[in-house]
Amino acid sequence: MKQLLSLLIFSVLLNSSVLNKDKNIDIELVSFGLYKKIKIIDIRKVDTNEKIIENQLTKVEVKHLKTVDLIKPEIGTNFGLEFKLLGTNNGDKVNLTVVHNHPEMTLDSGKKVSVQYYNTKKSFNDIHHCNMLFENDYELISGIWNIQIFNNDIKILEKSFTLK
Numbered sequence: 001m002k003q004l005l006s007l008l009i010f011s012v013l014l015n016s017s018v019l020n021k022d023k024n025i026d027i028e029l030v031s032f033g034l035y036k037k038i039k040i041i042d043i044r045k046v047d048t049n050e051k052i053i054e055n056q057l058t059k060v061e062v063k064h065l066k067t068v069d070l071i072k073p074e075i076g077t078n079f080g081l082e083f084k085l086l087g088t089n090n091g092d093k094v095n096l097t098v099v100h101n102h103p104e105m106t107l108d109s110g111k112k113v114s115v116q117y118y119n120t121k122k123s124f125n126d127i128h129h130c131n132m133l134f135e136n137d138y139e140l141i142s143g144i145w146n147i148q149i150f151n152n153d154i155k156i157l158e159k160s161f162t163l164k
Helices: 002-019
Strands: 026-045 056-066 078-086 093-106 112-123 127-133 143-151 154-163
Touching: 026 127, 026 154, 056 078, 078 143, 078 154, 093 127, 127 143
Parallel strands: none
Antiparallel strands: 026 056, 026 078, 078 127, 093 112, 093 143, 143 154
């Protein structure tokens, strides 16, 4: 009976460590504010369950211009944040969900939206960015715009911007 109990406890502890593998992700906010798009690195099609406003995800190289969280909404404005996942697991990738919350906007199609999101895999110790680029008039809405990053449904980073 003691052996069975010991085996059960060991099994629970082992499974807990596996289930919690990504729950202790350390993340560093490297910079936030205004950015300039340097070049497009990759554009890929995504499923609607991955991103709900657009059907493509554009990966760009950016340069940080100014640390600010009060932003004037204008076509061409590019704002957001850069982050780094801290760890010794170089080469390993972590599953993340990036959520952009914003005031409700009406797309050209007539659809009303207030959130967009995508799933991604990011590596440790590299700098990654989550940016919003205003390309359409319907995006120019004053209010609180927010970027959240989740790992296994646990929020690991959040940054808000005021647009006016």
